[in-house]
Structures are given as structure tokens and as C-alpha cells.
Amino acid sequence: MKTIDPAQTTLRDLSGYLNGAIAPRPIAFASTVDAAGRVNLSPFSYFNVFGLNPVTLVFSPNNRARDNTPKHTLLNVQEVPEVVINLLDYSLVQQASLASAEYPRGVNEFVKAGFTETPSERVRPPRVAESPVSFECRVQQIIPVGQGPGAANLVICEVLLMHISEKLLDENGKIDSRKTDWVGRMGGEWYCRASGNAVFEVVRPNQRLGIGFDQLPEAVRNSRILTGNELAQLANIEALPEQPKILDFSRENQNLPADADERHRRASQFLAGGDREKAWLMLLA
């Protein structure tokens, strides 16, 4: 491991480490207005959902690392404490990147980046018609954390109204994560496209608690074959199969391999097929 003391590291290097490490980051495409009503639109990946009661999103337009000046978005929410946070799918990523350029204050990035303004219902900034999801927000507070170049300005946003494209919804009106095509920000100029084969499911822990790694039989825990991901699936069972079941399995499968590694390989195949019970029987029979 390389150990890094932030106090001994340049802002430029810190930003490289943090953006490369804390990833993929969701992107807030923030629409704001200044006191004169001039519109700004800019992407921020120092952003996430944080609370449900009220629905709370937080993003940070940091002081510019280059010269410690405030971003236009920060100036705008200080003047008019309202923002529409629009989300970005893959089809919009190049346009949004274009909107991140440092156009002078007062230049409308909707125009520069080719997006369409739609009036909001509860706030003054317009929303992005092309975005599959938009949140109309009141800025509840702005909390500076630290000072100087690169310091955070946490913009705490309360969501007043959400707009969700029907094309993301399943037959029950819920968002289906196989229908979304979100992009996340990574280090440097890298992004991640969160769809297709990149998306996978992890079964939540049981309501009844899993036995845990400490209750795995020694020979399983120290397997030369099974990975941590596989052991975790095994440890998430609430109890090991009972003896009669194990005996039945042995009777039904006369030619079980004597070699432990081979047993573990077959258990691994059962896990890949989603059959944790058979995997356990293969290990215990």
C-alpha cells in the first residue's frame, strides 16, 4: 500500500487520487438562475442523495482549485436559493461535458450545449427537457467546509418535486434498473456506463441473519478454490442443511468426488447457478 498524507500533497495530486478512488460518482446536472434570471447549467459529480425525510440531495460547487474563485452555480444559489438537479444518461454525456466548459457568467449553457429549457413548476430555474429524471429543489442551506482552493461548499437541497421519464418505469410504476442507462464519473476523463453487462444483482442478507464467516467449517473457510464472494454467499445462509438432507444428497449422488478441491469446484458451479443449498450439500455430503 502507498500511504498519502493530504497535508504533504498538492491539490492537483489529491484530486487525482480522490477522483480515481471514489468512483463511480453520480452526476448532478444543475440548473440555476442569478438574481437577474440568467440561466446556468453545469455538471457536478461531488453529489449524491442523502436523506428521505425530507428528500435531501447534496452537491458541492467547490472553490476553483486554480484561483480560489467561486463557480457561477454557487453564486447563483447564493442569490436565488433554488436549483433543478437533472440526471444524465449515456445519450447526454458529451453535451453535458460541453456544458462544463468555463463560459463567462451569464452565458446560458442550455444554448451552448444544445439542451431544451422546460419551465419548472415550483422553482425559477428551468429543467432540462432531455433528462430522464429531474428534481426541483429549494436550497435549504449552504455549508462551506474548509477554505481556499478546492474547499467544499455543501449545497443542501430539499426536493419539492421529481419528474421521471416513463421509459425508466416497470409495469408497477417503479424504476427498473435494467431500463436506466446512467453514467457515473471516474478519475481523469473516464466515465462508467451503468447498463448492460456492467449491471449485476447481489441478493440482500436474509432477514434471519446469515451464519457469518466465523461459522463456516474450517475446510470451507480455508478453501483453495472458493473466492471471498463465494464464501460470503455460503455464509449468508441462516443455518447449515440438516443431517437427513445431507444423507439424502449422498444417496442420490453416488459418485461424489473424493477430492476436496473438486467438491469446491462443483459447489462453486452451484453458486454460479444460484443454488446455494446444493452448493452446501456438495460441500458437506
Place this chain on the structure above:
Amino acid sequence: MKTIDPAQTTLRDLSGYLNGAIAPRPIAFASTVDAAGRVNLSPFSYFNVFGLNPVTLVFSPNNRARDNTPKHTLLNVQEVPEVVINLLDYSLVQQASLASAEYPRGVNEFVKAGFTETPSERVRPPRVAESPVSFECRVQQIIPVGQGPGAANLVICEVLLMHISEKLLDENGKIDSRKTDWVGRMGGEWYCRASGNAVFEVVRPNQRLGIGFDQLPEAVRNSRILTGNELAQLANIEALPEQPKILDFSRENQNLPADADERHRRASQFLAGGDREKAWLMLLA
């Protein structure tokens, strides 16, 4: 678009919409201790980096939606304001999910989920030996936002020390986003694996500002072939090619298609190959 008023929506539905929409989210695997020194380890996807000066991470152990009780992690950082935020790559995702189960307070999820404790240098909670990146943090403040079930508790963390696995680094000691294998959280039980084909590059806007969509020739802007992503790449040029260059291109390419759509298709191919200049020449010649 479906419009949703949070005030009229159940917490359960809100959480479905927000987790499905604001994605992929990075995951903080937080190690904390209580006053008696008992260790807790739990994942949180309401998390991100926010500031560089000082280096600031924020995560939120929300009040439980079910019964409005505080999570053990929150109780711990209230007792001992220190945390190690470990990051998760694909090889650790099943074990981390196991650690998210509601084991009673005082149960050490390092043990239950099969992780190895490594002593930290600056704080009391141990770090996860298996994590490719860990941040030793002092909790600077805890800011509740809202109240009741699902309300946020922003834990503002100042990074004192970072540990980064050498295997993520390039020859200059920087994180290489083609070497990381991060996972992000999505809606329901879905995750995203941010590596391989899911990772792509978007060239940053020029230092010299791009001409923008408003300066695209009408016929290009209204193309039936070129996508928003392609138009954005074209609009990111600081000036259109000059007349002599266009004439040279015409001379060198005698059989340019007369059909505009066909020209746009070829421009699209040049863009896919990373040659924006040729794409423009194809459109203008």
C-alpha cells in the same frame, strides 16, 4: 414524464425512486468503534467525496426507515468521532453485502463477513486489509437534516491519511482508472461494476472554449443522422476549419457523396475514430 410530490409519497416508494435514479453511487465501507472499543463495519452508498481543502468525505447513516432508530455506525461516531472509510472493488461485494445485515450492536462485522483488521495509524477504528483504498478520518461534525424515519445524518469526515494499493497505480504513482474495479450501488439489489467495457473516456472541453451548439451550421444542428453526443463533439471545436483546408479536402476527395445524410454518416465514422477535424471537413466540403 411522471411527476412525484415527495409530500404525497411513502418513504418506501421514495427510496425506490431515489436509489434507482441517483446511480451509480460509490460505497463507503465504514469502520467505527464504540466507547468500549467494539468494532463495527457497515456499507453506505449515501456517500461521496466533497472537498479537497481539507479533503472531505461525507456519508449518511440515515435513521432507519422501519422504526426511526439510529444505526450503530451513527452511535459509534457520536461516541468516538473517528472512522475509516474503506472502498469496495468487485471481489469484495458479496462480503460487504453480508456486513450490511442487522447483527446486534457489538457484533464485529469484520468477523461475520470475513475481513481482516489492520490497525490504523491516526485513528482508533481498524481498516479493512482487503480494501484497495482506505481513508483514515476524523469526524469533523455530524449534521442532521430533517427528522424522523429516513432522515439524513451527514457525517462530515476530514481525511487524515489515505492508503492506496499499488496495484491501482500507473508508472507515475497515479490511480489508473483502467486498473480499478470499483462497484457502485444502484436501485433495489442492483450494482454496477465499473471496469472493462463499461468504462469510457470523454475528452474534456477545450481550454479555448468550444463554439457551442448555437454556432453549429443549421444543416448540421438539424441532422437526421448525428446524435446529441456527436453534435457535442463537433461543437467542442474552438473554430471551424478554414476555407483553404476545406478546399484541399475537396480536392483530395473527388468522390464525396452528394447526399447530406451520407455525408453525416461518414462524419459520424470519423468521430467514432476520434478524428473531429476530418468529420468537420466531411460536413463542410
